[in-house]
Amino acid sequence: MNIFELIKKIIQVNKGQIYNIISTEALLRAIAWYVTPIFYYLRITPNVISVIALLTGVLASFVIMIGGKDLYLYGVMIYVLSIIFDHCDGNIARLRNMPTFFGRFMDGLFDIIVQGFMQIALLSLILTDVLPSIQETSTTHIMGFEVNLILILGITLLSLFSTPMQHMIPDRYGAYCRWINEEHKLSLSPTLRTDVSFRFVDILNDIQLIFIILGVLSNQFIFIYFIMNLVSSITMVSFYFYYAKKRMSIHANDHRTYLNEKDKL
Known part of the structure; x- marks a missing residue:
């Protein structure tokens, strides 16, 4: 299957998905359609993609925590990439007819973990701003x-x-x-x-x-x-x-x- 046929099929298997078409989620889902072929041709399973999305999201939070505002843009870019990867695992599961309840459980759990790490990273930036200023004003x-x-x-x-x-x-x-x-x-x-x-x-x-x-x-x-x-x-x-x-x-x-x-x- 060539890449154009594959992308067309990915779009077809996602027609039943419910989401707001005018949103950042819809935009990232659409981008994921064109990223998914990479995982498809490498024969990477949906659960492995979920792990990749998890590690990418955690990496993003550490980039922000360690680099602060200097590396914030790069951290956010990596975070957005993790969200795109998070959509790719579902695409592969539907494309290869491999959806499992364990996969959905793991995917949801990893989303929570990534969100938690990201919020801690964002909190560190707020603390960096607020704590030194409290003594002055x-x-x-x-x-x-x-x-x-x-x-x-x-x-x-x-x-x-x-x-x-x-x-x-x-x-x-x-x-x-x-x-x-x-x-x-x-x-x-x-x-x-x-x-x-x-x-x-x-x-x-x-x-x-x-x-x-x-x-x-x-x-x-x-x-x-x-x-x-x-x-x-x-x-x-x-x-x-x-x-x-x-x-x-x-x-x-x-x-x-x-x-x-x-x-x-």
């Missing part, structure tokens, strides 16, 4: 607004610690719904995608990458990234908390009664 200007340095540090740390919630709460909600369904013979949906639109969260997450890139110009954009990440976390938690209360307000004794009747049988 209590405020700084961000986008024309005077902001307290302690507030900047607090929001940044809170945003960093809120990130795991974005990944934990959907998994927790889904797993708990499945457990309730199994124990009570109910049919709670383990996902909210059919009940509520996450478009706002998706847009926020998409814009976050833009502000990471704009961090080349100023650390102010990195701080705005952390604000958006915090808003995204709060929105996710609010959605799932609301629907958990709405759907899971089942008396706990119902579970015990069901188990006792099951044991008698």
